Structure formats: C-alpha cells, structure tokens
Amino acid sequence: MDTPDRPAAPLAASRAEDSPVFSFINNLSPIEPLKSAYNANSLQGYQSINITSISSIFTSPHDNAHKEPRLPKSPLGKISESEVSAEGSKTDKPAKSSNAVRLFACTSTVTQETHTVTCSDVADPPTGPPCDLAQPAQFDNGSPDHNTTPCHGVRSDLKQDKCRKLDIVKTVKNTVEKRKCLFSTEIQLPDGSLPVNDGGDVLGCEWSDLISTTSGELLAFDSTMDDHQRGMHLAAKNAESCGYLLSKLTGDVEIPDRAHPSASAQVYYQELVMAEDQTENTQTISTEEIQDNIYEANGCIPLDYKVESQQQRGVRRRCLVFEAAGFSNSVVQKETVEDLSVAACKGKGHVPTQPRGLRGIGLHLNALALTPKGKMACQDPMSSALLPSLASEKDVHGKLLSAGENFTHSGGELLEFPMDDCSAGGFPLNDHVSSQSVSPQKKRRKTDNGDDGEACKRCSCKKSKCLKLYCECFAAGVYCSEPCSCQGCLNKPIHEEIVLSTRKQIEFRNPLAFAPKVIRMSDAGLETGEDPNNTPASARHKRGCNCKKSSCLKKYCECYQGGVGCSSNCRCESCKNTFGRRDAETELTEEMKQEGEETENSGKEKENDQQKANVQSEDHPLLDLVPITPPFDLASSLLKLPNFSSAKPPRPSKARSGNSRSSASKAATTLQSCKSSKAAGSAINEEMPDILKEVNSPSSGVKTTSPNGKRVSPPHNALSISPNRKGGRKLILKSIPSFPSLTGDSNSGSAMNNTDNTFSASPLALGPS
DNA sequence: GAGTTTGAAACT
DNA sequence: CAGTTTCAAACTC
Numbered sequence: 001m002d003t004p005d006r007p008a009a010p011l012a013a014s015r016a017e018d019s020p021v022f023s024f025i026n027n028l029s030p031i032e033p034l035k036s037a038y039n040a041n042s043l044q045g046y047q048s049i050n051i052t053s054i055s056s057i058f059t060s061p062h063d064n065a066h067k068e069p070r071l072p073k074s075p076l077g078k079i080s081e082s083e084v085s086a087e088g089s090k091t092d093k094p095a096k097s098s099n100a101v102r103l104f105a106c107t108s109t110v111t112q113e114t115h116t117v118t119c120s121d122v123a124d125p126p127t128g129p130p131c132d133l134a135q136p137a138q139f140d141n142g143s144p145d146h147n148t149t150p151c152h153g154v155r156s157d158l159k160q161d162k163c164r165k166l167d168i169v170k171t172v173k174n175t176v177e178k179r180k181c182l183f184s185t186e187i188q189l190p191d192g193s194l195p196v197n198d199g200g201d202v203l204g205c206e207w208s209d210l211i212s213t214t215s216g217e218l219l220a221f222d223s224t225m226d227d228h229q230r231g232m233h234l235a236a237k238n239a240e241s242c243g244y245l246l247s248k249l250t251g252d253v254e255i256p257d258r259a260h261p262s263a264s265a266q267v268y269y270q271e272l273v274m275a276e277d278q279t280e281n282t283q284t285i286s287t288e289e290i291q292d293n294i295y296e297a298n299g300c301i302p303l304d305y306k307v308e309s310q311q312q313r314g315v316r317r318r319c320l321v322f323e324a325a326g327f328s329n330s331v332v333q334k335e336t337v338e339d340l341s342v343a344a345c346k347g348k349g350h351v352p353t354q355p356r357g358l359r360g361i362g363l364h365l366n367a368l369a370l371t372p373k374g375k376m377a378c379q380d381p382m383s384s385a386l387l388p389s390l391a392s393e394k395d396v397h398g399k400l401l402s403a404g405e406n407f408t409h410s411g412g413e414l415l416e417f418p419m420d421d422c423s424a425g426g427f428p429l430n431d432h433v434s435s436q437s438v439s440p441q442k443k444r445r446k447t448d449n450g451d452d453g454e455a456c457k458r459c460s461c462k463k464s465k466c467l468k469l470y471c472e473c474f475a476a477g478v479y480c481s482e483p484c485s486c487q488g489c490l491n492k493p494i495h496e497e498i499v500l501s502t503r504k505q506i507e508f509r510n511p512l513a514f515a516p517k518v519i520r521m522s523d524a525g526l527e528t529g530e531d532p533n534n535t536p537a538s539a540r541h542k543r544g545c546n547c548k549k550s551s552c553l554k555k556y557c558e559c560y561q562g563g564v565g566c567s568s569n570c571r572c573e574s575c576k577n578t579f580g581r582r583d584a585e586t587e588l589t590e591e592m593k594q595e596g597e598e599t600e601n602s603g604k605e606k607e608n609d610q611q612k613a614n615v616q617s618e619d620h621p622l623l624d625l626v627p628i629t630p631p632f633d634l635a636s637s638l639l640k641l642p643n644f645s646s647a648k649p650p651r652p653s654k655a656r657s658g659n660s661r662s663s664a665s666k667a668a669t670t671l672q673s674c675k676s677s678k679a680a681g682s683a684i685n686e687e688m689p690d691i692l693k694e695v696n697s698p699s700s701g702v703k704t705t706s707p708n709g710k711r712v713s714p715p716h717n718a719l720s721i722s723p724n725r726k727g728g729r730k731l732i733l734k735s736i737p738s739f740p741s742l743t744g745d746s747n748s749g750s751a752m753n754n755t756d757n758t759f760s761a762s763p764l765a766l767g768p769s
Numbered sequence: 770g771a772g773t774t775t776g777a778a779a780c781t
Numbered sequence: 782c783a784g785t786t787t788c789a790a791a792c793t794c
Binding site for chain 1: 775776778779
C-alpha cells in the first residue's frame with residue numbers, strides 16, 4: 001500500500017496532466033490560466049501568502065508547478081487525483097464501498113474521479129472572481145471542470161462533461177457513483193463546485209441547496225429551501241437535476257454552501273495534506289493545491305467547492321458534513337459562505353459580515369468525539385463517515401494503511417492505550433491523530449472483533465435499526481457499513497432521508513445528542529479560554545456520566561471511554577476516573593478559569609495547555625508515557641477543537657438540557673468550542689504550532705483533523721504529527737496569517753473569535769429552528 | 770461465541 | 782422532571 005501511494009501520486013499527477021483527459025481539458029479550456037489568474041486574484045490576498053507558504057511547505061516542486069499553472073482546478077484535480085492515485089491504489093476499496101456505504105470512502109476513493117472532475121469544477125470557482133459565475137462557463141469549458149461549465153451553462157453539459165471527464169480521466173467506478181458523487185445529495189456539492197465556478201454566490205446557493213437537500217432535514221437550513229432542495233436533491237441524485245440545481249444555484253443562495261465547502265475544503269485539504277505526507281511529491285502538489293483551494297474556499301468559495309467536489313466522492317461525506325454542520329451549516333452556511341467568500345474575498349469584498357461557519361461537521365465531530373475512540377477509526381475507514389473529517393480519515397486511513405502501516409502501528413501502539421481508543425489521546429487523537437493513528441487503535445478497539453483491517457465492526461444493532469443513538473454508527477454520524485453486524489439497518493445512504501429525519505428528530509429532542517460526548521481539549525480550552533465561567537468542568541464532559549458500578553473505570557463510563565476525567569456535570573458514584581475526578585477537574589477548571597481570566601489570551605492558551613497537560617496526564621497516563629502523546633494530545637486537541645468548534649458546535653450544540661437551553665447552550669457550546677479551539681489553537685501554536693496551525697488554520701475544524709489524522713497517522717502518527725506539521729507548519733505559519741479568517745474558527749485570532757461567535761451564533765439560530 | 774453487566778437512550 | 786424500560790456496548794466466561 002505504502003509504495004503505491006507515491007507511485008500512485010505521481011501517476012495521478014501524470015494522469016491528471018498527462019492523461020488524455022487532462023490534455024483534453026487543457027485543449028478545451030483556456031480557462032486554466034484564468035483560473036490561475038483568478039486564483040491569484042482571489043487568493044492573492046489570502047492565498048498568495050498562504051499558498052506560497054503552503055506550497056513551500058508541502059513542496060513538491062512539480063506540484064507547485066502544476067498548481068500554479070492550473071491553480072485551483074488542476075491543483076484540485078491533481079490533488080484529487082494525486083490523492084486518489086495515492087489513495088487510489090489503496091482506495092479502491094473506498095471507492096466502491098463508498099457509494100452507498102461510505103461517505104468518506106466515496107470522498108476519498110471516488111474523489112479521484114470525482115475529484116478530477118470536481119477539481120476542475122472547483123478550479124473554476126476559484127478562478128472566477130469570488131462570485132463570478134459567468135466565468136465558470138469559460139473555465140468550465142476550458143478548465144477541467146466540466147462540471148462547472150455545465151453548471152453554469154447547461155445541465156446536460158455538466159453531466160456530460162462530468163461524464164466525459166470521469167470517463168476520460170478514469171472510468172469512474174460507475175456513472176452512477178459519479179452521479180452520486182456529483183449529484184447525489186452530497187454529490188451536489190460537486191455540482192455546487194460548478195456553480196462556484198459560476199460565481200461564488202450562485203454556487204454557494206447551489207451548494208446550500210444541494211447540501212440542504214441532501215442533508216435537508218438536518219440542515220433545516222432554509223426551511224423554504226427544503227422543498228426545493230429536496231427536489232433538487234433528488235434531481236441531483238439523478239444527476240439530471242444538476243442543471244436544475246445549477247439554475248437554482250445560480251438563482252439563489254450561495255454562501256451557505258460555501259461554508260460547507262469550506263469545511264469540506266478544509267477536510268479535503270487535510271486529507272490532501274495527509275496524502276502529501278504519504279506521497280510527498282504528488283501529495284505535495286495536491287496539498288498545495290488543496291491549500292490553495294482551501295484558501296480560496298476560505299476566502300473564496302471556489303476552493304471550497306473544489307474541495308467539496310473532490311469530496312464529492314464522499315458525497316455522503318458532504319451530506320454528513322452538512323448534517324453535522326447541518327444546522328449550523330444551514331444557518332451558518334449562509335454566513336459561513338459569506339464569510340468564506342468574504343474571507344476569500346476579503347480582498348474581494350464579499351460582505352464580511354459573517355464569520356465562516358463552521359466547517360463543521362456536527363456529525364463528524366460527534367462521530368469523532370464519540371466514536372473516535374473506537375468507532376471513529378473503524379468507521380472512518382470502512383464506513384462511511386459522514387463527516388469530511390471522517391472521509392479524510394478514511395482517506396488517511398486508507399492511505400495510512402496503504403502508505404504506512406508504520407503509522408498505523410505506531411499510532412496503533414500509542415493508541416493502544418485505552419485512551420487511544422477512546423480518546424484518550426483523546427478526541428484529538430480521534431480526530432486527526434486518532435484518525436490516523438487512532439483509527440487503527442479504534443479499530444482495534446472495536447476490532448476486538450478483529451477487524452483491524454477493515455476497521456471496525458461497528459454496530460450490531462438489532463432493534464434500533466441503527467437509527468438511534470444506541471447505534472454507534474448512527475451516533476457517530478456515519479452510515480453503517482459492511483463491518484456492521486446490524487439487523488434491519490436503516491442507517492445507510494439509501495435511506496439517507498430517513499436517517500436525516502431521524503437525526504433531526506433526535507436532535508430536536510436533544511440538541512447535543514450528536515455532539516461529542518467528550519471534548520477534551522476543546523472543553524478545557526473553552527473553559528479555560530474565555531468562558532471559564534460557563535462550566536469549568538464541562539471541558540471534559542458535556543453531559544457527564546452517571547456511572548454507579550463502574551466507578552468510571554470502565555468503558556461503560558463515557559468519560560473514561562473518552563479518556564477524560566469526570567466533571568462537575570457528572571453524577572457518577574464512587575468516581576475513580578483515572579483521568580481525573582470531578583473535584584479535581586473542578587478545581588483545575590476553576591484554576592484554569594482564573595488563570596484564563598488573568599491572562600485571557602496567552603493565559604487561555606497556557607491554561608489550555610495546562611489543562612491539556614493535566615487532562616492528558618490525568619486522562620492518558622499512557623500518553624504521557626509515550627513521547628508522542630503530548631504532541632498528539634496537543635495536536636489532537638487542537639484538531640479536535642477545531643473540528644468540534646467548527647463542526648459540532650454548530651450542529652449539536654445544544655445542550656441536552658433543554659431546547660431553550662439548547663439554543664443558549666448551543667451558543668455557549670459553540671462559543672466554547674470556538675474558544676476551546678482558539679485556546680487550543682493558541683496552545684497548539686505554542687506546543688504544536690505546526691499541527692495545530694495546520695489543523696486550525698486550514699481546516700478550521702473538521703477537516704483538519706482528518707487530514708491531520710491521515711498524514712500524521714501514517715508517517716508521524718506515532719511520533720507526533722511531524723509530517724503534517726512539516727507541511728502544516730509551513731502552511732500554517734504562512735497560511736495562518738492569511739487564513740485567520742478561515743482558520744479563524746480554530747485559530748486564535750480575533751478574527752477567529754468573530755467567526756467563532758458568528759459561528760456559534762448561527763448555530764444557535766439554527767438550533768432554535 | 771454466548772451470556773452477563775452496565776449505563777445511556779428512549780419512553781412513559 | 783423523574784422513573785422505568787429498552788437497547789447495545791462493554792465486559793466476562
């Protein structure tokens with residue numbers, strides 16, 4: 001597997017460029033230059049710096065070269081391809097399974113094709129001025145993005161184009177898949193990418209529509225849109241709808257989608273990064289591209305689209321993302337999109353009003369958070385993580401697996417600790433680190449079954465149809481997959497609507513239902529960070545456990561499982577949580593708060609660090625033992641935080657306690673998450689600048705983790721996130737400045753705060769809905 | 770692999 | 782909101 005990655009990457013690159021398809025595209029579209037120009041324009045502000053840094057970081061000369069010329073598109077395409085190729089070698093599996101089962105898988109595997117296609121699409125968006133859709137047509141034509149073009153111009157065209165691309169590029173697994181990827185609910189995104197090309201707005205609209213459609217229920221985004229979206233959705237699924245969507249997109253909303261895209265983009269980016277780690281050269285390029293994309297996405301929707309489009313493969317992923325981000329997304333989306341556009345366009349001038357939303361991924365986050373321990377990893381790989389992060393993880397996973405068992409092993413070893421599985425390392429591990437390193441572990445965990453390879457077996461639900469929180473898969477926001485031994489499972493892509501509606505219902509009842517149960521760092525960060533007042537202890541556990549017989553020393557205890565100490569929220573009896581008790585936590589949290597109060601920013605960071613340290617030490621003695629641990633924790637925490645902050649909060653953010661509360665709690669949660677993310681980010685910066693930065697800045701949330709996870713896990717996992725960091729650092733460093741807005745969520749910057757706030761706010765708004 | 774234990778989720 | 786039931790994971794054998 002490993003070897004393939006690199007070779008694959010090159011191959012992919014060669015494919016992309018050398019391949020007939022590529023040449024074809026080139027011939028067709030003059031756009032590329034434009035794109036580049038576009039990118040330059042849009043990106044300039046952000047990207048120029050970021051990208052540069054990124055490129056430098058990720059470096060792969062050829063990659064850069066590729067990117068630069070093509071910029072968004074080709075880069076994406078390349079990236080996607082590279083990734084694909086890289087992953088592809090491995091990923092074959094994902095691709096297949098992905099259709100139905102894995103969102104992520106789709107993203108990862110499918111991506112190649114889709115990516116290519118999407119990439120082109122994506123590229124278009126970037127190319128186009130933030131919002132210029134008209135351009136897309138051109139780009140579309142010329143650019144690889146058939147999609148874009150079609151979208152802009154004609155539906156049929158788009159489809160055809162896509163098809164051609166796909167066909168040309170590779171035989172995408174199936175046209176159907178393609179459609180799914182492209183058109184399916186999630187797929188829409190890809191289309192969205194096209195729209196993006198057309199214009200940020202238009203595209204954004206489409207995306208949102210699509211997204212909403214796909215996740216429609218979840219998003220609830222635009223109530224008004226729902227119907228349309230659904231319709232759109234369906235149509236999109238059929239692919240035929242593409243045109244319709246496009247028309248719609250062009251017509252309506254824009255931004256919302258973008259927000260997602262950004263998230264996806266981030267995720268994608270992360271994934272790419274991961275890929276890069278694996279296949280440095282090819283990946284590098286892809287990374288750069290990704291970064292660019294991301295940047296753009298952040299700044300400009302296009303990138304996002306690209307990413308998304310790429311992710312399209314993981315269409316579901318998107319769906320998940322949406323779902324996850326769902327509410328927030330819906331609400332946020334607009335904002336986020338705007339934000340993104342703004343950010344992207346900062347220069348350009350989208351309205352800066354809203355911070356980016358979340359890239360979030362509620363589900364993902366949740367999944368990560370919850371599952372991470374065991375499931376995350378498992379799910380990701382096989383299943384279908386709904387969330388981008390998951391997808392990324394998958395990719396990573398696959399890559400990891402393929403690329404580096406080393407990571408796996410290393411990671412596995414590290415992860416091996418109970419913590420690992422659960423999250424000892426925490427969620428963080430779960431998210432990014434875990435994704436990679438953890439995933440294996442998790443797998444292991446679950447794997448008790450023995451499925452390391454595939455991962456985890458997931459659930460074995462019999463009566464719940466995998467539509468209740470009892471189901472780990474469902475709770476994690478992922479579709480059940482092969483490994484599952486469930487009966488009468490409805491948690492499958494095929495029943496997406498049901499799943500979404502069910503999710504909505506559950507969330508309605510308990511807004512936090514899908515929120516990560518435990519948020520280590522993030523919580524801590526939150527607490528320590530700015531809102532110490534809120535719930536100091538909350539840091540570790542949102543709800544708190546209610547253990548009576550397990551003394552919080554077994555996995556029965558969510559706190560323990562999550563690798564976190566019990567908090568004041570816990571109602572456990574005879575708590576012996578080795579990760580920390582409530583009292584201790586409370587004290588710690590209080591201390592942290594105080595500290596945080598004393599020195600808000602730096603203080604926060606420090607506190608976070610301290611908390612982290614405390615938590616880690618407490619939580620994961622093992623981690624402590626392992627050298628890597630610290631980094632992991634940090635990284636993980638950072639990663640996690642971002643993810644959570646961006647993704648989860650938005651969605652889940654509600655507190656179980658009440659709806660009324662939910663809104664407030666959501667806000668608080670989001671804020672916390674944001675804060676935590678910030679804090680984490682700051683802390684990370686200090687400790688794990690690289691990783692953190694990467695995660696935070698680029699993907700702000702979800703994606704970061706996954707990417708990180710991928711990369712990290714494979715190569716560095718064990719050791720630390722070094723690989724990511726490498727690229728990440730550079731990227732981060734450079735990118736950070738530029739990204740702030742993007743990363744903002746995760747990043748510490750004031751900008752972040754704004755975004756966070758908005759983000760949180762949006763979620764709140766959504767929540768009520 | 771089957772059975773038991775456990776605590777969360779769901780229900781009333 | 783509290784109590785009970787249901788459920789599936791975690792755990793044990």
